[in-house]
Amino acid sequence: MxxxxxxxxxxxxxxxxxxxxxxxxxxxxxxxxxxxxxxxPLEIGTREKIGQTSSAVALGGLRTLVATFLNLRAFTFFTEQRWDDVEGTFETIVDLAPRTRYYWETGSWHMAYNAASYYLNDSKLPPLRRREAWRSSILKGRSFLERGARNNPDDWSIHANLGFLLSDTNKFPAFRDPNETFAAAADAYRKSVETGRALGYVRRAWFYALARVEGREAEALEIARGLYADGTHNHTPTLLMLLLVLEAHENPSMDVAQRAIGLFGTPEKAYEALSSHWRRTRERFPVFGVAAGLESLEKTLAIPAEQSVFNEPPPPPMGPDEWFSK
Structure with a gap:
């Protein structure tokens, strides 16, 4: 007992x-x-996808090893242009290794760039199907990076890659609302900067995106002035021009031509910079005061009317309507 x-x-x-x-x-x-x-912990769906052997290895603490082999499999699918398999494999990979930046960025790149480019040029599909497949691939790439950013909020690179995708001239037409898209791009770049680890170009990219958001010109101008004051390494032609344009928005009576000369050095350089900006229609940068500045400089430089930038034919439209017209 x-x-x-x-x-x-x-x-x-x-x-x-x-x-x-x-x-x-x-x-x-x-x-x-x-x-x-x-x-x-591994979800049941992930275990089923990778099989019993790989699941046992992953449960044994070797998830990254399984993810590495799956990455090799995804590359094979990429070379065979099996885009659904590429997507599905990377979905499994990031379940196994959610903290690995490379997998999030590479998976998104395959979807938003490689798959989208394939559908852009695949003449075997009807135009409407190609267009929808192109757009769907870009949306998947965006969603994938957004998930990566949520899983890795302190990773500057994932946020920056998301901002780049959203502000890419060849991609943002897929999102339909440019204002919302540039606002989302600016937000992604801002989060990258706020990690404290981002490279110097990211802060400028944040500004470039924000400058294209209607209604946030004052906020963008404040950032531009801060960047300009930080040093000449930030004095890129685009930053100088957008600083000028946003100052013209803030003060419509400003002498744009004189301010441009002050920023770019000479009337000739100022005219060249303003003309270049005037032609950048595809990028949707604001143009406050640019026309007035060009007119004033054309008088100062005695540019003949037939050589005026205003008499140049506009750049041909480039977007989904043209890409998928046939």
């Missing part, structure tokens, strides 16, 4: 210890996952 009692006590003690350990490990695991030091 005493022996049975001891066994019962031992069982109770073991159960109590196990319960306490389970609570401790669950709490510790949650804290480690929140800190990004421990991956989330």
């Amino acid at each position: 005493k022996f049975a009692w001891k066994i019962a006590l031992l069982v109770v003690a073991l159960l109590a210890f196990g319960a306490a350990r389970l609570r401790f490990e669950a709490k510790l695991g949650g804290e480690l996952r929140d800190a990004g030091l421990f991956p989330p």
